[in-house]
Amino acid sequence: MSDAATYNFGYLDEQTKRMIRRALLKAMAIPGYQVPFASREMPMPYGWGTGGVQVTASVLGADDTLKVIDQGADDTTNAVSIRKFFERTAGIATTTHTSEATVIQTRHRIPEAPLREGQILVYQVPIPEPLRFLEPRETETRRLHALEDYGLMQVKLYEDIARHGHIATTYAYPVKVDGRYIMDPSPTPKFDNPKMDMCPAIQLFGAGREKRIYALPPYTKVVSLDFEDHPFERTKFDRGCALCGSEGIYLDEVVTDDRGGRMFVCSDTDFCESQRAAPSEAGHGLHEVPR
Amino acid sequence: MSAQDDRPLLVAEGLSKHYGPHLGCADVSLDIHEGEVVAVVGESGSGKSTLLGLLSTQLLPSAGSVRYRMRDGEERDLFALGEAERRFLLRTDWGFVHQDARLGLRMGVSAGGNVGERLMATGWRHYGRIRAEAEQWLERVEIARDRIDDRPDTFSGGMRQRLQIAKNMVTRPRLIFMDEPTGGLDVSVQARLLDLIRSFVGDYGLAAVIVTHDLAVARLLSHRIVVMRHGRVIETGLTDQVLDDPREPYTQLLVASILQA
Numbered sequence: 001m002s003d004a005a006t007y008n009f010g011y012l013d014e015q016t017k018r019m020i021r022r023a024l025l026k027a028m029a030i031p032g033y034q035v036p037f038a039s040r041e042m043p044m045p046y047g048w049g050t051g052g053v054q055v056t057a058s059v060l061g062a063d064d065t066l067k068v069i070d071q072g073a074d075d076t077t078n079a080v081s082i083r084k085f086f087e088r089t090a091g092i093a094t095t096t097h098t099s100e101a102t103v104i105q106t107r108h109r110i111p112e113a114p115l116r117e118g119q120i121l122v123y124q125v126p127i128p129e130p131l132r133f134l135e136p137r138e139t140e141t142r143r144l145h146a147l148e149d150y151g152l153m154q155v156k157l158y159e160d161i162a163r164h165g166h167i168a169t170t171y172a173y174p175v176k177v178d179g180r181y182i183m184d185p186s187p188t189p190k191f192d193n194p195k196m197d198m199c200p201a202i203q204l205f206g207a208g209r210e211k212r213i214y215a216l217p218p219y220t221k222v223v224s225l226d227f228e229d230h231p232f233e234r235t236k237f238d239r240g241c242a243l244c245g246s247e248g249i250y251l252d253e254v255v256t257d258d259r260g261g262r263m264f265v266c267s268d269t270d271f272c273e274s275q276r277a278a279p280s281e282a283g284h285g286l287h288e289v290p291r
Numbered sequence: 292m293s294a295q296d297d298r299p300l301l302v303a304e305g306l307s308k309h310y311g312p313h314l315g316c317a318d319v320s321l322d323i324h325e326g327e328v329v330a331v332v333g334e335s336g337s338g339k340s341t342l343l344g345l346l347s348t349q350l351l352p353s354a355g356s357v358r359y360r361m362r363d364g365e366e367r368d369l370f371a372l373g374e375a376e377r378r379f380l381l382r383t384d385w386g387f388v389h390q391d392a393r394l395g396l397r398m399g400v401s402a403g404g405n406v407g408e409r410l411m412a413t414g415w416r417h418y419g420r421i422r423a424e425a426e427q428w429l430e431r432v433e434i435a436r437d438r439i440d441d442r443p444d445t446f447s448g449g450m451r452q453r454l455q456i457a458k459n460m461v462t463r464p465r466l467i468f469m470d471e472p473t474g475g476l477d478v479s480v481q482a483r484l485l486d487l488i489r490s491f492v493g494d495y496g497l498a499a500v501i502v503t504h505d506l507a508v509a510r511l512l513s514h515r516i517v518v519m520r521h522g523r524v525i526e527t528g529l530t531d532q533v534l535d536d537p538r539e540p541y542t543q544l545l546v547a548s549i550l551q552a
Contacts, residue, residue, distance in 0.1 A: 149375075152408070152412075158421065162403055227417060
């Protein structure tokens with residue numbers, strides 16, 4: 001680093017980081033509980049991940065390696081700008097490889113490669129309250145959480161089945177954490193819900209505009225809500241990735257021309273690249289991925 | 292009807308409620324037995340709704356107590372219950388029918404979802420069974436089965452009230468509070484609703500506290516009547532007795548003014 005005036009490490013001042021770490025500790029102690037925190041203005045608009053950025057800034061150390069993904073991709077605007085933000089304000093190493101990263105900030109996907117102990121996954125959360133659209137009063141939803149009064153959440157799933165014949169919620173699919181709190185897993189596709197269960201990595205959720213932090217400590221039980229006769233089902237795709245051929249992973253639809261041409265490719269760009277780089281390693285280029 | 296227990300279901304003693312310097316109701320004592328319908332009548336501002344709010348623990352009294360005999364037979368002081376226990380009571384052993392159906396129903400949720408909510412809140416997790424139960428209750432309140440997926444905002448006023456009743460009855464409550472249940476309905480719809488409530492009281496041994504300013508409703512439904520004025524109970528007794536032979540001048544006035552119509 002030069003002698004020129006620079007940002008404090010990770011942009012936020014130390015007092016703020018300390019305040020956020022306190023909230024994080026509380027959140028880790030009560031898995032799934034939404035801890036209020038004094039969210040700061042960040043040099044980016046709400047909705048771009050201000051909550052996630054504050055959490056990331058508070059957990060980063062000088063020897064951390066950061067990966068940022070936006071819908072699974074390392075190379076889209078949100079991911080690129082947040083990665084640059086921390087390169088500039090914290091001077092830390094960054095990577096696109098899931099296995100090399102110690103901190104991963106994500107907007108709505110969990111990487112396909114399994115996470116391990118010692119890694120931290122930071123989610124950007126737009127709306128932390130799973131009951132928000134069922135009960136608009138925040139005073140009331142807090143009371144419902146406190147009293148574990150969750151019939152309402154089940155009513156939402158009931159309505160889904162009544163209207164569509166199946167549970168039509170495909171993202172922000174509500175989960176029960178450690179047998180206690182109902183949590184909105186941020187708008188991750190429900191495909192990723194099973195990855196949250198008993199995950200060895202720390203999972204932190206930051207909602208900047210809503211000023212809430214919640215967390216899943218490693219190896220926390222996370223159960224997706226359902227009915228006995230309409231059990232939770234993971235999204236299934238009837239094909240593999242058009243680029244790497246992998247199956248059983250989450251695919252993005254990409255429109256390729258204006259005549260209806262389209263292809264389905266891995267949403268996780270790092271995973272796709274690594275599969276194409278080493279096809280022989282795991283067989284015939286078609287791989288079942290461990291969840 | 293289970294007549295094994297002669298103790299009253301609910302006992303209110305010396306209930307008073309002040310809103311700042313204003314009196315809501317004063318020194319009201321009341322027993323409600325299983326399978327008994329009690330009507331609370333009086334003019335607007337006489338403290339009827341305050342009393343209902345106190346009995347159903349939605350308001351905190353300035354003085355007095357309400358005891359309730361739980362399903363396990365134990366009598367509990369309602370204002371000493373924890374909030375979780377009170378809520379559980381409210382959505383299992385009690386019902387509350389509002390005059391404005393909007394307060395009692397979720398207007399954005401289908402009729403089936405409305406009826407199923409209490410079941411799901413008490414741990415039902417089988418969609419097919421919840422739906423079957425909801426269908427049965429819709430039928431009992433004379434709502435066609437094929438309306439189960441329609442939202443209550445597409446229902447008529449009378450249907451909404453019947454849906455409210457179904458929503459409450461699904462957990463087989465022993466006590467139901469009603470605040471002007473027939474308010475704003477036309478006479479024929481009122482008659483049907485009253486008929487329905489009467490049959491539920493008979494079939495399920497339901498006890499009810501009905502607040503109304505309509506003496507005809509009180510006469511049709513209730514066994515006992517409580518007349519309120521200026522926040523105090525001025526006369527109580529068997530409904531027929533009070534309405535046919537009122538003692539208090541105010542009750543006489545009330546009865547006379549209604550019967551003229």
